[in-house]
Amino acid sequence: MSAWILDRLWLIPAVPFAASLIVLSLPNAWRRRAAALAATGQVAALALSVVAFLPTVQTHGFRAAQNFTWFTFGDNALQLGFVLDPLAAAMLLMISLVGLCIFVFSIGYMADDKNFVRFFAYLSFFSGAMLGVVIANSLLLLFIFWELVGLASYLLIGFWIERPSASAAAKKAFITTRIGDMGFFLGMLWLYNRSGTLLFYDGGKGCLESAGLAMLGASATFIALLIFFGAVGKSGQFPLHVWLPDAMEGPTPVSALIHAATMVAAGVFLVARVYPLFSLGAINGVTSSLTVVVWIGVTTALMAALIAIAQADIKRILAYSTVSQLGLMMVSLGVGGVAAGIMHLIAHGFFKALLFLGSGSVIHGCHGEQDIRKMGGLRRFMPVTFVTYAIGMMALSGVPLFFSGGWTKEEILHAVGHWPPSHAPYYLMFAGVVLTALYMTRQIIYVFFGDPRASVDHSHESPRVMTRPLIALALGAILLSVVLTPAWPWLHEYLTGEPVHFEIGRLIQPALFVSLVLVSAGIGVGLWMYRKAGVQAGDRPAQIDPLEYAQPALFRFLANKMWIDELYYRTVIAFSWMAARLSDWLDRYFWDGLVRGFGAIGQVFAMFTTGVDERGINAGVDETTVGARGLGRLMSAAHSGQIQIYLGVVAIGMLALLLLYAWLV
Numbered sequence: 170m171s172a173w174i175l176d177r178l179w180l181i182p183a184v185p186f187a188a189s190l191i192v193l194s195l196p197n198a199w200r201r202r203a204a205a206l207a208a209t210g211q212v213a214a215l216a217l218s219v220v221a222f223l224p225t226v227q228t229h230g231f232r233a234a235q236n237f238t239w240f241t242f243g244d245n246a247l248q249l250g251f252v253l254d255p256l257a258a259a260m261l262l263m264i265s266l267v268g269l270c271i272f273v274f275s276i277g278y279m280a281d282d283k284n285f286v287r288f289f290a291y292l293s294f295f296s297g298a299m300l301g302v303v304i305a306n307s308l309l310l311l312f313i314f315w316e317l318v319g320l321a322s323y324l325l326i327g328f329w330i331e332r333p334s335a336s337a338a339a340k341k342a343f344i345t346t347r348i349g350d351m352g353f354f355l356g357m358l359w360l361y362n363r364s365g366t367l368l369f370y371d372g373g374k375g376c377l378e379s380a381g382l383a384m385l386g387a388s389a390t391f392i393a394l395l396i397f398f399g400a401v402g403k404s405g406q407f408p409l410h411v412w413l414p415d416a417m418e419g420p421t422p423v424s425a426l427i428h429a430a431t432m433v434a435a436g437v438f439l440v441a442r443v444y445p446l447f448s449l450g451a452i453n454g455v456t457s458s459l460t461v462v463v464w465i466g467v468t469t470a471l472m473a474a475l476i477a478i479a480q481a482d483i484k485r486i487l488a489y490s491t492v493s494q495l496g497l498m499m500v501s502l503g504v505g506g507v508a509a510g511i512m513h514l515i516a517h518g519f520f521k522a523l524l525f526l527g528s529g530s531v532i533h534g535c536h537g538e539q540d541i542r543k544m545g546g547l548r549r550f551m552p553v554t555f556v557t558y559a560i561g562m563m564a565l566s567g568v569p570l571f572f573s574g575g576w577t578k579e580e581i582l583h584a585v586g587h588w589p590p591s592h593a594p595y596y597l598m599f600a601g602v603v604l605t606a607l608y609m610t611r612q613i614i615y616v617f618f619g620d621p622r623a624s625v626d627h628s629h630e631s632p633r634v635m636t637r638p639l640i641a642l643a644l645g646a647i648l649l650s651v652v653l654t655p656a657w658p659w660l661h662e663y664l665t666g667e668p669v670h671f672e673i674g675r676l677i678q679p680a681l682f683v684s685l686v687l688v689s690a691g692i693g694v695g696l697w698m699y700r701k702a703g704v705q706a707g708d709r710p711a712q713i714d715p716l717e718y719a720q721p722a723l724f725r726f727l728a729n730k731m732w733i734d735e736l737y738y739r740t741v742i743a744f745s746w747m748a749a750r751l752s753d754w755l756d757r758y759f760w761d762g763l764v765r766g767f768g769a770i771g772q773v774f775a776m777f778t779t780g781v782d783e784r785g786i787n788a789g790v791d792e793t794t795v796g797a798r799g800l801g802r803l804m805s806a807a808h809s810g811q812i813q814i815y816l817g818v819v820a821i822g823m824l825a826l827l828l829l830y831a832w833l834v
Contacts (some may be wrong), residue, residue, distance in 0.1 A: 178251040185297035193290035218261035219475040230666030237748035252306035270638035275422040277634035295321035295517040321425035325423040338418035345412040349402020393458035404436025428491040429522035466499030481729035506584025513577035520564035523642035527558035530631040546621035550561040566606040574820025576653035586596030606691025635681040
């Protein structure tokens, strides 16, 4: 079975791609068939992913690659390939399973959309592109799928293209991520120039194997940072994070797919995949490139968590939460906790998809309302959504013991605490954990507790086609914790290729109590601050956020996203606008005038040469021709053919010569 799937790894992304092309060709009236075909393609991808997962479980440290020649140029051959290892297999399962839940949820959420068929074609395309990223054994092939992921996100973020905000968000996402991709592309070219290959694994000669890494030398740091710049764009890290919250303009299932299973996961996966490049020449696990990864991750995690506290849109809160969690994953990768970062990425895929789909259920039940300040008391009207959403909230907040997010955050904190250069990231991550529990408590109180407000009139629970995926993801967020506990760290050992040992004594550790204290502090502060949110309390009006009432300047700063977008508008975008206007002016008046001036000079010269040619050269040639013609006629008249005339001419000539001679003598 393992040999069979190794030869057919390409089928895993190919099936969703094929489903996408077929669905795209269907008429709009074939809605059920389109949804069924897209879901079937995702089921097939999940089944193939399970088959691919099996050999990686049977053999510790399993890795197999299938390479092939794409084309040759001269004596060189450019090779691509597919790889199967625990990292790829775990990601395949998460993407295909979470993606399937999102596909099913979309059937109910998008039921009334006029472009229902096109939506499912784009979803399948998105899924196929991300699955291709995961199994690529070549940085070039990964980059190809990487760009297809970017195209899919552009199509889905701007799916409701008739909305100016959706159109603008799609362009913003596409352009911002292209900035990061330029760094990725330059790093890829540099890597190929130094190592001579872009294959990850090639029998010891790949760019991530000893022979390829030995050829990089000091350039490894710069190559790693350029590749990381691509991950910064895709995973919404500071300073290229600005596109990710605006991606909420797409339909909610798109937000779930982007923020949980596909696009943003690609950046973290990329750093994990090429980690040997980042760690080359490490001293005590520290390199310059990994240090940059750590501090970018710390900055992103704290910044996004602070901004989330002051947001009112239910989806934007979750969007900034995603940015913050991705920063946490980057910190884990930077300090050497690759397995911990990937574990959190996988767990995050389940509970963040649950939260986004839960927010979609809330929006559906509230007839399109997204402002949490206009909700309240929804637990009475939407009990299934409330219970599943609460599970997702506790998993994201890091509640230990029964929720996967608690164990993965504990693992990350453990890795960060042992980073040699500094303990500052460790303590800053404490603040991140507290802030996460705080803003999620705020959100769930505003949405599900308190008295119902105007927008929840006639609210209702979502249909079963939408609530069943919520239940499945909630179970996943809980059951996944079984393989994450320190007592039986199966997923950690699976990713690292080490044998698994069950030790119940390892279940209780100091880090567990630290996590419990941090999460309890965040939830406790949230309950204290927002227990009366949405109702009048003293001098505070009901519609005013308690934090806004207590600290209006701070709240305004956070609500406006720290004015980072405005800073970009007044610097980068303003400079680009000025450069564009200058280029337009130069094109219209300078370069165009210069071209017209040279054209005028050419016209004057042409007129002069035309006059000389027509009145001088042509006229002279014409007159010469006429003269030559007349002389010819005269000469032809002299040649009559009569011998006596010729003799007479000769005699006259001789006489003239004799007279000349006599005169000279």
